[in-house]
Amino acid sequence: MISCDDLSVTLPGANGPVNILSGVHLRVAKGEFVSVLGTSGSGKTTLLRVLGGLQSATGGRITCDGVDIAGPPDGVVTVFQDYAHSLLPWRTVRRNVALGIEKLDKTERDSRVDEALAMVGLSERDGEYPWRLSGGMQQRVQIARALAMRPRVLLMDEPFGALDAMTKASLQDQLQQVAELTGTTVVFVTHDVEEAVYLSDRLVVLSGSPANIGLSLDVPLPRPRDQIATKERADYLELRHEVYAALGHKVGERASG
Amino acid sequence: MRGTPVRGLIPLVVLLVLWEVLGDPASPYFPPPSTWVDGVSPLVESDRLLPAIGDTSLTFVLGLFIATVLGSLVGTLVGASRPVDRALSPSLEFLRALPAASLVPVAALVLGYTAQMKLVVVVLPAMWPILLTCRSARRSLSPVLLDTPRTLGLSGWDRMTKVLTPALLPAVLLGVRVAAPLALIITLLVEIVTRVNGLGAALGAAQSSFLSAQVYGLLTIAGVLGFVVNWVVTRAETAVSRRMRGTT
Numbered sequence: 001m002i003s004c005d006d007l008s009v010t011l012p013g014a015n016g017p018v019n020i021l022s023g024v025h026l027r028v029a030k031g032e033f034v035s036v037l038g039t040s041g042s043g044k045t046t047l048l049r050v051l052g053g054l055q056s057a058t059g060g061r062i063t064c065d066g067v068d069i070a071g072p073p074d075g076v077v078t079v080f081q082d083y084a085h086s087l088l089p090w091r092t093v094r095r096n097v098a099l100g101i102e103k104l105d106k107t108e109r110d111s112r113v114d115e116a117l118a119m120v121g122l123s124e125r126d127g128e129y130p131w132r133l134s135g136g137m138q139q140r141v142q143i144a145r146a147l148a149m150r151p152r153v154l155l156m157d158e159p160f161g162a163l164d165a166m167t168k169a170s171l172q173d174q175l176q177q178v179a180e181l182t183g184t185t186v187v188f189v190t191h192d193v194e195e196a197v198y199l200s201d202r203l204v205v206l207s208g209s210p211a212n213i214g215l216s217l218d219v220p221l222p223r224p225r226d227q228i229a230t231k232e233r234a235d236y237l238e239l240r241h242e243v244y245a246a247l248g249h250k251v252g253e254r255a256s257g
Numbered sequence: 258m259r260g261t262p263v264r265g266l267i268p269l270v271v272l273l274v275l276w277e278v279l280g281d282p283a284s285p286y287f288p289p290p291s292t293w294v295d296g297v298s299p300l301v302e303s304d305r306l307l308p309a310i311g312d313t314s315l316t317f318v319l320g321l322f323i324a325t326v327l328g329s330l331v332g333t334l335v336g337a338s339r340p341v342d343r344a345l346s347p348s349l350e351f352l353r354a355l356p357a358a359s360l361v362p363v364a365a366l367v368l369g370y371t372a373q374m375k376l377v378v379v380v381l382p383a384m385w386p387i388l389l390t391c392r393s394a395r396r397s398l399s400p401v402l403l404d405t406p407r408t409l410g411l412s413g414w415d416r417m418t419k420v421l422t423p424a425l426l427p428a429v430l431l432g433v434r435v436a437a438p439l440a441l442i443i444t445l446l447v448e449i450v451t452r453v454n455g456l457g458a459a460l461g462a463a464q465s466s467f468l469s470a471q472v473y474g475l476l477t478i479a480g481v482l483g484f485v486v487n488w489v490v491t492r493a494e495t496a497v498s499r500r501m502r503g504t505t
Contacts, residue, residue: 077408088424099409102415
């Protein structure tokens with residue numbers, strides 16, 4: 001589905017060009033849920049922008065279903081962390097969700113908007129303006145807008161990073177359900193280890209400077225996952241531990257001595 | 258804000274009443290308000306007042322319109338790119354500091370005493386507030402807002418009409434709100450200086466013929482025109498920015 005080979009990205013910085021990513025190899029299979037973890041400033045967002053065609057790579061090859069990515073490909077939609085700036089305040093929730101599908105005829109558009117809003121549980125609020133809604137609801141509007149495009153791939157850039165723990169958990173479960181229901185491939189950028197382990201089929205850790213993929217880990221936890229039961233499993237805790245270690249936390253060291 | 262404009266006009270009304278009561282109808286400098294109507298009536302009878310108001314309004318509206326289009330286009334382009342901004346900023350600052358009145362001789366030299374000359378002199382200074390508000394609005398536009406329509410596959414035209422234009426509209430109107438009174442002042446100024454048509458030309462002519470009552474009468478009309486213009490643009494700006502920015 002998505003594949004990058006030897007991807008490198010150099011961006012202009014205040015003190016000359018900065019090499020952000022170098023030699024990144026990543027393959028994401030159809031229907032797979034892959035998280036990209038890394039500390040802040042590690043190049044996660046840059047990687048996601050390249051996958052979404054919002055940023056061009058300086059080197060390497062990157063394809064989606066065998067087609068080179070140059071500009072945002074059809075069916076690949078990015079969901080941003082900053083929902084407040086991504087939703088248009090002069091449009092109602094319904095018209096925000098319809099933004100990407102206004103070329104379709106009205107009946108088709110309406111049914112897709114209804115379907116997308118239902119998936120995120122916002123059918124009742126479609127006539128309101130987004131700034132009237134809570135942060136969690138606004139992010140759900142943004143997700144609904146992406147879902148209305150019927151995407152093959154959903155690229156999510158720390159989508160729940162700005163939300164409180166309760167809202168975050170409920171949105172994680174909603175996303176899990178939607179991804180399963182629609183069979184959408186998801187690449188999910190986060191710095192939250194628990195979130196990455198809980199949601200993913202596989203997770204990769206970006207590290208180094210310039211960054212590349214330091215660790216790639218399958219997450220064979222059974223689905224559907226549950227906030228309590230899954231997080232109490234021994235294999236969940238083990239995976240979590242392993243990822244923390246890869247990110248440079250000295251958990252093991254402190255425990256042993 | 259509702260209600261206050263009327264109450265705020267009380268001092269002016271009191272002043273005019275005092276002037277009327279205490280003023281000397283024969284005064285060559287301060288004729289009382291009741292004489293103003295008589296002063297202006299020759300212009301009405303000879304069918305010169307309405308065309309004068311029309312000329313002034315046309316120059317003002319057209320000038321403000323061109324200034325809005327140019328100002329928002331140039332402002333948006335300059336604000337979109339750091340290198341362009343850096344390259345053009347000093348020149349823009351210089352042009353901005355140029356007093357409007359000093360443009361009159363140059364414009365008259367190049368275009369003669371024509372309506373086009375008036376327009377040029379009005380457009381240039383009226384453009385700045387709009388250009389500047391658009392530049393800073395475009396500069397501070399969230400990158401996420403620009404990425405959003407791209408990831409949703411909107412065409413370049415749709416990105417401009419459905420996202421960029423509405424996002425910048427409050428800034429444009431804020432600029433227009435500042436530029437509108439300015440444009441009216443400059444319209445009158447050019448007309449007074451060059452005597453090319455309009456209320457300003459009538460004012461200048463009345464002054465040089467010592468028709469002081471007519472001067473005050475025309476001044477009142479110009480004042481009312483300014484008040485109406487200001488009221489309209491302020492209302493429009495408030496309404497649109499409330500809707501576009503999504504507050505209250």
